[in-house]
Amino acid sequence: MKIGELSKITGVSIRSLRYYEEQGILIPMRLSNGYRVYNETAIDQVHTIKFYLDLGLSIEKISGFLHCVLKNKETFCKEVLPIYEQKLEEIEKQLETLQMIRLNLMDRVAAIKEEGLK
Structure with missing residues (x-):
């Protein structure tokens, strides 16, 4: 499938997919005309x-363990635990x-309300 199709299926922008490729975490095949082609596993x-990314991890962090979690279950990838602990x-x-x-703002709101009542 071409990059536009992958974008449509995954809901990820073409720009992001190209960025993933630049970062080496998504590697398409290239046709003779230079077009990117992705197989079904790319989805x-x-x-x-x-x-x-939704967990708040950076592409750098993800690239360190992505290959492992794609091949195995996450629980078998030792690289993930320290990253999770650091993120927590x-x-x-x-x-x-x-x-x-929050406490500072609550104090300020209370003080302003109190002053306004005088």
């Missing part, structure tokens, strides 16, 4: 890439920061 590959740590820090911002 699962793109869905897998999208899944990991990042999320925890972000949640702490958001909680501090």
Whole structure:
């Protein structure tokens, strides 16, 4: 299938598919005229890439374990666990920061409301 078809089937833009190719995580075959051609496995590959991107992982991180998870179950890929742990740590820090911002805003709102009542 051509890149437009893959884009339509997966819901991923042609631009993104080309970017995946530039990054070496999606490798099409090339026809003699230079057109990209993808086999059916590319659909699962793109869905897998999208899944990991939706988890907030970078293309760099994904490229480190993508081959393994496409061949095996995720649980058999040792490379995934440290990346998940690191991402969870990042999320925890972000949640702490958001909680501090939330409390600060709540205090400010309360102070403004209190001043407005005087």
